[in-house]
Each structure stands twice: as structure tokens, then as C-alpha cells.
Amino acid sequence: MENTKIPKIANAVGLIDDDLISSADTVRKKRKTSPAKWAAVAACLALTITVGAFSLPMLFGEKTVDTGTRYKSVIITPAEKAIVWPWEYMTFAEKYTTLDFDGSEYHGRGRKLPENLVGEYLGGFVISGFDHYTGNIYTENVGVYAVGGVSPDLLVAVKADNDFYVCLNDGYLPPTRLGKLMEDSDIPGSVDFSHFGEITDKGGNCFLLNETDGFCRLLSDCGDAPLYNDSEWSISGRDGLAFTVSSETLGVYKKVMYITTDGYLMTNMFERGYVYFIGEDAADKIIGYAKSNSSKSSPEPYENTIAGKIVGITDEYILVDDSVLCKNPSDGITYKILLNDIRISRYVDRNLINIGDSVFVTYDGKPDSSGTISTATGLSEVIISDGDAYIPE
Numbered sequence: 167m168e169n170t171k172i173p174k175i176a177n178a179v180g181l182i183d184d185d186l187i188s189s190a191d192t193v194r195k196k197r198k199t200s201p202a203k204w205a206a207v208a209a210c211l212a213l214t215i216t217v218g219a220f221s222l223p224m225l226f227g228e229k230t231v232d233t234g235t236r237y238k239s240v241i242i243t244p245a246e247k248a249i250v251w252p253w254e255y256m257t258f259a260e261k262y263t264t265l266d267f268d269g270s271e272y273h274g275r276g277r278k279l280p281e282n283l284v285g286e287y288l289g290g291f292v293i294s295g296f297d298h299y300t301g302n303i304y305t306e307n308v309g310v311y312a313v314g315g316v317s318p319d320l321l322v323a324v325k326a327d328n329d330f331y332v333c334l335n336d337g338y339l340p341p342t343r344l345g346k347l348m349e350d351s352d353i354p355g356s357v358d359f360s361h362f363g364e365i366t367d368k369g370g371n372c373f374l375l376n377e378t379d380g381f382c383r384l385l386s387d388c389g390d391a392p393l394y395n396d397s398e399w400s401i402s403g404r405d406g407l408a409f410t411v412s413s414e415t416l417g418v419y420k421k422v423m424y425i426t427t428d429g430y431l432m433t434n435m436f437e438r439g440y441v442y443f444i445g446e447d448a449a450d451k452i453i454g455y456a457k458s459n460s461s462k463s464s465p466e467p468y469e470n471t472i473a474g475k476i477v478g479i480t481d482e483y484i485l486v487d488d489s490v491l492c493k494n495p496s497d498g499i500t501y502k503i504l505l506n507d508i509r510i511s512r513y514v515d516r517n518l519i520n521i522g523d524s525v526f527v528t529y530d531g532k533p534d535s536s537g538t539i540s541t542a543t544g545l546s547e548v549i550i551s552d553g554d555a556y557i558p559e
Contacts, residue, residue: 236497237488253297253304255512258326262295265333267310267322272333275417279323279330283415285312293324293333314415315352320436321416332417334437344431344442345389354382356415357435361466362456365406365424373460380459384452391442394430399441404428407453410466411435420468425452469528472501472539473548476523479514481505483538486525490550502538503527503545510542524550 253261265272268291287309294305309325312318313332320338323330341347348354359378364370375381406426412419416435423433429446432439444452478485483505489498505511510527513519526548530541 236492236494238491238493250298251512252299255508255516257508258329259331261304262293262306262326264295265291265293265308265310265322265324267291267333267335268318271336272322273336274324275321275332275334277332277414277417277419279313279332279417280414281330283314284323284330285314285316287311288318288322291324314356316356316415317350320350334417338436340393340395340436340438340440342393343389344391344393344444347440347442348386348389351416351436354378354385357411357413359385359409359411359423361410361463362407362460363465365401365404365408365426367405372463372465373456374463375456375460377459380455381452384448384455388431388442388444388448391431391444391448394441394443396441399430399432399439401426401432404430406449407456420466425449425456427453469543470530470532471526471528473526473550474498474501474524475550476519476521476525479519479521481514484510484514484519486527490524499537501527501533502536503529503542504538504540506540507542510545513545519545519547524548 251260259274259276259278263274265274267288274293289310290307291310292305293308294303296303306326311323311325311330313321313323319335321332321334323332341350359381360375361372362375363372401424404424404426406424406428409423409425411421411423411433413435418435421433421435423431423435425431425444427446427449429444429449430441431444431449432441434440472486472488473491474486474488475490476484477487477500484503485500486503487498487500489495492498503510505514519525524547526546527539527542528544529539530543533539
């Protein structure tokens with residue numbers, strides 16, 4: 167009999183956010199109801215995806231990992247597959263993805279909401295999830311809360327144990343005016359627009375805004391901009407700026423907002439590509455202000471990452487040596503990856519990794535002075551050859 171507790175390797179199409187794509191020139195629709203085609207490359211980075219939300223920072227197609235002077239040029243070759251875990255080895259956000267709130271269906275964004283951004287209590291509702299192994303649908307009653315100054319018609323937060331998770335209304339339609347969208351989402355107050363990059367046929371430089379107040383005022387002045395409801399709209403062939411969009415309030419991380427020289431504003435922070443026509447004059451003011459009030463910067467990595475060979479496994483941590491990727495192997499560092507997150511520990515619990523395997527690890531924050539990483543968020547097995555890393559098919 168087949169062991170149903172061994173994690174399945176599944177085709178990732180439909181299991182991964184469509185915004186994670188590998189090139190700024192790639193354009194596709196998320197679904198037929200999308201108002202626009204969009205190429206979801208955040209400012210100064212694009213995302214190569216594979217297992218789950220695994221990604222690699224790139225600068226408009228340039229696949230070199232920003233790993234400092236110790237490393238060779240490392241390229242990650244993606245594979246379209248994902249691990250489907252048994253129910254007991256999933257996080258709450260992975261298990262429960264659909265919220266039935268006030269007659270509408272909301273979907274979890276997979277990100278936690280800081281408690282200081284939680285608003286008023288809206289009542290108790292049902293959240294559900296599907297077990298791919300047994301075919302069972304599980305439900306839980308959860309408390310639902312408003313989020314900061316955001317309209318509950320757009321998104322809410324659910325409370326699970328002591329954590330809050332952002333859920334987006336799947337039926338939310340883009341308002342006919344940009345001002346209404348900004349009012350519903352508390353933009354620009356809720357979003358960090360500090361990083362941006364140039365969009366040109368030949369790529370472009372990356373910048374960091376020195377201050378954002380003036381930029382936000384110019385953006386707010388575009389409230390009367392009408393929705394451009396044309397599914398054939400594309401960023402391809404247009405010049406302008408691409409701003410990285412991150413917001414704890416909205417539960418988004420490094421999505422994108424384009425301002426194009428021909429007068430369009432496009433964003434994918436609400437999953438679908440919303441396009442508004444702000445006009446060439448407004449676009450020129452925003453682009454001019456951003457360029458005049460910023461400094462050049464290096465590409466911003468999507469996630470902090472390390473890669474290397476596993477040289478030790480215990481019940482509490484794994485040891486990963488990155489010397490195989492170093493220009494000089496003697497410069498290698500052995501990192502201690504703590505197993506305090508189920509997204510890492512499940513690989514050890516299910517015997518999916520062994521000493522000698524090559525892995526790619528994503529993490530928040532920084533390692534401590536001893537090379538210990540206590541905030542790892544993801545892991546995938548790779549094949550390392552001649553300085554490049556490949557996801558095994």
C-alpha cells in the first residue's frame with residue numbers, strides 16, 4: 167500500500183502565486199477576469215520560482231545571486247514542482263486558505279499581521295482547508311478582525327492561536343477610480359514605496375527614495391484616475407519606473423507598482439493586475455520627483471538565502487557548509503539552521519534530507535555572530551555543479 171505520509175511532489179502550476187515569474191518580459195493573465203496582463207517583477211528584482219514560494223533575486227533577468235565577494239556567480243535553474251505536505255506537517259496558513267466572511271469568499275495571503283495593526287472584532291466565521299492526501303475538507307471557527315484603516319470589503323484578519331493572518335476578498339473588483347482603491351487599502355499610508363528601478367528596453371538602474379512624503383502626495387493627487395479595463399494591456403514595450411511594494415497591513419511582500427511614461431499606473435498587490443490611467447503629466451511629475459529625490463542603490467534581494475552541502479543533522483538543527491560555492495573554499499562558512507520552524511523541521515522529520523545533500527535555505531533577518539540562523543523560512547534540495555545550482559526534476 168502506498169505510504170500516504172510521504173510528501174508528494176506536485177506540478178506547481180496553480181499552487182503558486184502567479185506573481186512569482188522569472189522575467190520582467192514575461193507577460194500572462196492570472197485569470198480571465200484580470201483587468202490586465204502583467205509582468206510581476208518588483209523594482210530591481212524578478213523572481214525565479216520552484217518549491218512553494220522559493221525564489222531567487224535577479225535584476226531584470228540577471229540571475230546572479232547577490233552573495234558578496236566570497237561567492238562564485240550562482241545561478242538557480244527553476245523547476246515547476248512543489249511539495250504537497252501531509253496535513254500535520256503544514257502551517258496554519260498552508261492548511262486553511264479559504265474564509266467565508268459575510269457571504270464572500272476570502273483567501274489567505276500566507277502572511278502574519280502584527281497585532282498593532284489589528285482593528286475591531288467583526289465576529290466569528292468559518293475558515294476551511296483541503297487535505298490533498300485524504301480528500302477531506304477541514305474547518306475551524308475563527309475570530310475575524312478589521313485591519314488598520316483598510317476596508318473589510320477588501321481584506322480582513324483571522325486569529326489562530328495567538329497569531330493573525332491576512333485574508334483578501336477574492337470577489338473584490340477594482341474600483342472605477344484610483345482614489346477609491348487607495349481609500350479602501352489605506353494607500354499610500356500602508357505601503358513602503360522606497361525602492362524602485364527603471365524600466366527600459368536595456369534594463370535600468372535601481373534607486374532608493376531619500377524621502378517618500380512628496381511621492382505619496384503626488385500619488386494621492388491621482389485619485390480621479392479612471393480604471394483602464396483592458397485585458398490586453400501589457401508593460402512590455404513601455405518605459406517608466408517599477409516600485410517594490412511591501413505592506414504588513416495588506417499582507418504583501420515585494421509586489422510591484424509601475425508608473426509608465428505614457429501615463430499608466432499598474433499594480434498587482436491585490437493579485438490581479440489593476441491598471442489606472444493617471445495621464446502623462448501626472449506620470450511625468452511622479453517619475454521626475456522619484457528620480458530627483460533618490461540615490462542609486464544595489465538590487466534588493468527578494469529573500470536572504472544561503473546554499474551549500476549538509477554536513478550535520480541533529481534533532482535541533484542542520485549544518486550547511488557553503489564552501490562549495492566560494493571562489494576560495496577556505497572562505498566557506500558552516501551555518502547552523504535551527505529546526506524551530508515546521509517549514510524546516512518537516513524535511514528532517516520525514517527523512518527528506520541527508521548529510522551530503524545540497525540545499526538552498528531562505529531566512530529572515532541575519533545569522534548571529536556564530537553563523538546560527540534561527541529564522542529560516544524555507545528549504546529546497548538543489549544540485550550544485552560548477553558554481554550553479556539546479557532544482558532536481
